Amino acid sequence: MASTSPDRVTAALLVIGDEILSGRTKDKNIGYIAEYLTAVGIDLREVRVVSDDESAIIEAVNALRHRNTYLFTTGGIGPTHDDITADCVAKALGVDISHDPRAVAMLKERYANPDDLNEARLRMARIPHGAELIENPISKAPGFMAGNVIVMAGVPAIMQAMLEGVMPKLKVGKTMVSVSIDSGGLPEGAYATGLGEVQKAHAGVIIGSYPHFDGQRFINQIVLRSRDETLLENAKKAVSDLISQLKSNAM
Amino acid sequence: MASTSPDRVTAALLVIGDEILSGRTKDKNIGYIAEYLTAVGIDLREVRVVSDDESAIIEAVNALRHRNTYLFTTGGIGPTHDDITADCVAKALGVDISHDPRAVAMLKERYANPDDLNEARLRMARIPHGAELIENPISKAPGFMAGNVIVMAGVPAIMQAMLEGVMPKLKVGKTMVSVSIDSGGLPEGAYATGLGEVQKAHAGVIIGSYPHFDGQRFINQIVLRSRDETLLENAKKAVSDLISQLKSNAM
Numbered sequence: 001m002a003s004t005s006p007d008r009v010t011a012a013l014l015v016i017g018d019e020i021l022s023g024r025t026k027d028k029n030i031g032y033i034a035e036y037l038t039a040v041g042i043d044l045r046e047v048r049v050v051s052d053d054e055s056a057i058i059e060a061v062n063a064l065r066h067r068n069t070y071l072f073t074t075g076g077i078g079p080t081h082d083d084i085t086a087d088c089v090a091k092a093l094g095v096d097i098s099h100d101p102r103a104v105a106m107l108k109e110r111y112a113n114p115d116d117l118n119e120a121r122l123r124m125a126r127i128p129h130g131a132e133l134i135e136n137p138i139s140k141a142p143g144f145m146a147g148n149v150i151v152m153a154g155v156p157a158i159m160q161a162m163l164e165g166v167m168p169k170l171k172v173g174k175t176m177v178s179v180s181i182d183s184g185g186l187p188e189g190a191y192a193t194g195l196g197e198v199q200k201a202h203a204g205v206i207i208g209s210y211p212h213f214d215g216q217r218f219i220n221q222i223v224l225r226s227r228d229e230t231l232l233e234n235a236k237k238a239v240s241d242l243i244s245q246l247k248s249n250a251m
Numbered sequence: 252m253a254s255t256s257p258d259r260v261t262a263a264l265l266v267i268g269d270e271i272l273s274g275r276t277k278d279k280n281i282g283y284i285a286e287y288l289t290a291v292g293i294d295l296r297e298v299r300v301v302s303d304d305e306s307a308i309i310e311a312v313n314a315l316r317h318r319n320t321y322l323f324t325t326g327g328i329g330p331t332h333d334d335i336t337a338d339c340v341a342k343a344l345g346v347d348i349s350h351d352p353r354a355v356a357m358l359k360e361r362y363a364n365p366d367d368l369n370e371a372r373l374r375m376a377r378i379p380h381g382a383e384l385i386e387n388p389i390s391k392a393p394g395f396m397a398g399n400v401i402v403m404a405g406v407p408a409i410m411q412a413m414l415e416g417v418m419p420k421l422k423v424g425k426t427m428v429s430v431s432i433d434s435g436g437l438p439e440g441a442y443a444t445g446l447g448e449v450q451k452a453h454a455g456v457i458i459g460s461y462p463h464f465d466g467q468r469f470i471n472q473i474v475l476r477s478r479d480e481t482l483l484e485n486a487k488k489a490v491s492d493l494i495s496q497l498k499s500n501a502m
Contacts, residue, residue, distance in 0.1 A: 019461050021295045023286025024429070024474060030281075030300070035274025044272045046307070049281070049298035052459070056297070079440045080460040081447035111440075120443030138464065155464045178275070189330045189362075192371030196332035208303070209331040210270050213389065213406045223275060 012064035075154030100127035263315035326405030351378035
């Protein structure tokens with residue numbers, strides 16, 4: 001990480017693409033980005049998925065970029081007519097967009113024959129003015145960071161490389177540490193009241209209860225998250241004590 | 252389906268849960284619901300993921316319910332303190348919420364011993380006034396439909412059963428039909444200009460190009476979608492002709 005800050009750093013993610021909303025393509029980027037950002041100390045606060053529609057994209061970009069440290073986008077930066085993300089981001093930010101010589105040079109690495117670097121492919125070098133490029137080690141066409149908006153490809157392997165590439169330029173906050181406690185077979189309803197009391201008594205720790213249904217029965221995990229390890233440790237003890245006590249009562 | 256309508260029926264989906272945004276849980280509901288709604292003729296237009304935060308949930312519910320025929324939500328209807336979806340939906344709709352006798356009766360089927368139906372579990376019977384219940388064949392605690400807001404569990408197996416259960420009550424539009432054409436090895440940049448021209452000439456058909464990277468190379472699918480089979484057939488022919496022509500040029 002290039003820089004760290006004790007302040008809270010937040011992010012939103014905008015997934016762009018008809019194919020996600022039609023169910024044809026199953027998104028693999030939300031979970032990856034959520035886990036990645038959490039690990040580096042950036043709080044992902046909201047995700048939106050919108051179609052390849054100019055007004056929907058611009059509305060979402062403007063709603064999300066203003067209230068978060070960063071807005072990440074995935075999808076819509078290829079060479080075809082439905083790839084409109086770069087133009088929409090430029091409009092949302094109110095900046096011009098044109099072929100960026102640095103991006104054109106990157107494409108020339110891939111399309112050495114000038115005939116191959118046709119108009120459609122050159123569209124991938126259209127970059128909002130003032131943006132920093134994000135390298136694409138796989139297929140060269142770059143992503144970019146315009147203001148606090150980080151525009152990445154939708155193809156997971158390329159998105160992942162771009163995320164890795166842009167990260168040193170971003171500020172990150174204090175990492176959220178989490179611990180997970182198995183309820184040991186206790187159903188949620190048996191510990192819900194006690195867990196609510198533990199949550200009330202432990203500000204600075206976020207406590208959640210997550211049931212997983214394996215087809216036969218529920219397996220419940222209680223997850224505690226905090227930026228303060230002492231607070232987390234205290235809350236963890238309180239939850240563990242609660243579960244132990246309820247289990248011994250149940251015997 | 253109970254009723255069909257030639258009009259366009261749209262939906263939004265709101266996924267509620269810290270665990271999705273932290274990356275701890277990988278969402279499995281977005282893709283399932285997207286595919287399901289598309290198959291029955293409901294256009295999923297937007298998805299949002301928000302945390303277990305009252306103001307975030309209420310803001311999203313109100314933004315999405317007003318501009319879509321239906322708003323589906325997943326998550327946050329269990330017995331623990333972080334399950335606040337029902338209360339937030341009631342607040343967003345401006346209706347009261349209290350223990351619903353029908354929902355209490357459902358819970359009694361599961362918790363036959365009155366001691367087991369404790370205060371925390373009874374929270375799962377809190378239903379906004381005027382809502383219709385959606386049965387939960389797996390763990391009994393129901394979902395509900397309040398106005399045009401359809402509130403479902405986050406656990407995939409339960410959500411899927413609830414979606415199945417509520418569907419006969421919903422109106423659906425004319426089904427979007429889609430065809431997929433493999434680019435036959437042609438890269439996107441080779442057909443992007445031609446495909447854009449085909450799109451311009453075929454209103455009523457939505458054409459998208461979707462690259463998949465297999466770790467070595469891109470495999471591209473061109474997907475055409477329409478509610479009119481004749482328009483779809485014409486556009487399909489135009490795309491097939493384009494691809495054939497480009498491939499023979501490339502030989």
